[in-house]
Amino acid sequence: MQRSSRLALFHYWVAFATFLPAVLLGAWQMLMRSPLPAPLDDSASYYASVTLHGTAMAYVVTTFFIMGFGYAVAATSLGRPLRGMTAAWIGFAICLLGTVMAVTAILSGRASVLYTFYPPLLASGWYYGGAALLVGGSMIWVVLMILNMRAWKRDNPGHPVPLPMFAITATAILWAWAAAGVTLELVGIVLPRAFGWSDLIDASLARTLFSVTLHAIVYFWLMPAYIAFYTLVPVAAGGRMYSDTMGRLAFIMLLVFSLPVGMHHLFMDPGHGSGFKFVQSALTFLVVLPTLLTVFSTCASLEIAGRIRGGRGLLGWIRALPWDEPMVLAVALSLVMLGLGGFGGLVNMSYAMNAMIHNTSWVTAHFHLIFGGAVVIMYFAIAYEMWPRITGRPLRSKRLACAQLWLWFWGMLITTVPWHVAGLMGQPRRVAAFDYADPLNARMGGLVVVSVIGGVILLGSAILLIAILIRSHFGLRRQAMPMGYAIAVNPPLRVPPALNGFGLWNAIVAVLMVLAYGYPIGQFFFMKQHSVPAVAVTSELESGGKP
């Protein structure tokens, strides 16, 4: 096993080992919220569980998976050993330590503030410290991605950086920008209060800083899926990438447009005027562009493959695609979920329409479809693609892998379609239990039960995933083909410097961030006293019974 392969494998396994229990928690939470009886029927456990589910899925699974993917991409797409192996392992250790700290704090019951923190609620300092270490450790990965790309460019002057490396570096830079918000919130506001160094919490400023992270982090999660769309899917389908330039443009747009838009999470906040809310709502529309470009390009790549395999007519090429390839099946299922979830997202980010569904189950449904569906299903496909190359053993088996993907797809739809409807009916998010004797809740009971069935299917799919990955560690070793990335129909011989590096784009992001966030953040430093006392999350249990 190559040294970088071992590094990637360790990251992947932390991600997937966290993933399975987090899915189990999710399924239990759905049971808790339903009219059905649930084991361990206790609201304090529910909120600890939501915190753990969110922290695990949003921070741990994603960060470890993407770091592992980044190391694998850097080593294989540049075709040379990864530089900075020692630093990478140190980063891994720091992230793991942070994870253990945060998880321990949540399990102790003193950190039930959900992964979005909600100051002035105050959790144990260990939780925030753990989160800060996890984010901090991942910055080593960011630096290594940038350095590896830079070193390759220095050794290959005038050559275009391979698209997978260009894209994963865009991912790293995006994460560095995105993480700045939550880091400032933790280090500047929450941790000082948790350690008792300050008395009050500026809740509205903390929310605003978190919004800087909250949208871009979703694109950080999404990027590996898009990298697979452009560079792995065409290979698995037996075709070529439609356009290398469009790929570069899409990743640049994702970097630039996903950052100055986080305030669409704050439309309903009374601490911001309508002007900047509207500006960021309009900017959010631009982030649709790279996604629509990517969908077009991916479909075009698939069409090339389908026609080469003998597909004829307007849609005949679709049937000709190799649907027994997990990567090809995954991209189709992913695009369906991306379409449905994206439609919901258009409603969320619309300055006016958001009022219908803000903080209802609709929003939960939206991000489960996009992240839990469209993105995570590509994580599965990437794992199935990389496992044989890392372990040197074939995947056992492709049919089982395809079955796992189908289960995940149907599980996700059965879960999220009822959530969308319940959200429109006004079901609030993040609620441990509903009083179904109340007629206002009773009409949602059936929907919630259906979503529980979806949750059970998802859990089954997650178990199958782990079983396939473990089984694939055993079996006859073979000479594994090296990782193959798609080459464009018209391979780029030379690309302009702007499409081969990020200097210009970082400058543009900086300007946009100052324009979009300068006033919304700056206003709090000129406002008269508005900070408030913190409220420890474990206090006042006596009034927190069931409804």
Next chain:
Amino acid sequence: MAEEFTNPLRQPLPDGIIPEDVVARTENRWLMIMAAMLLFMMAIIVVTGIMGAMQPSSNVELIDPTTLHLQGEFVESNLGTTAEPDGSVTVRLIATQYEFVPQCVDVPVGRAVKFRITSADVVHGFLLPGTNVNTMVVPGFVAEVRTRFTKEAEYAMPCHEFCGLGHHAMWAHVRVVPQERFGKPALLERRTCATQ
């Protein structure tokens, strides 16, 4: 499972099977379609935002959450529904762990209603399902939402933001009642229905 490593379709295809200018032309066409779609959607948002007066609470009014009960418009005697001289109605509420004060309010159908709500402790939120009434309630700020109810109804009003371990118990009710049952606008009376 040998096919994993001997898939003949993974052989490279020749370059340029689609000419570069054809790729560029289709992409440009798609770009135009996308731009038109986005402009259309943005226009809808602007028009509905302005014409439908669908404006989220953006008043940026400061208030000290530690002295709500001592001074200002959120003292206890001033909470609930108040009829204003101009015929409109103001509803003042406090959100606190884990209840709204008051627990139930009456508002008249067909008249302008203004909700003013603030928090005594942590972040809360509320919505009236099926309406555009939806806001965050952030301590330190007063959230203001304006609406007009077009039909009689009883709305459950849940707290929709995680506010602590009793979050799920935090529900209030808003009853939209006929004008004649609401009382005369000139009376400037406070109304709650919490005890009914």
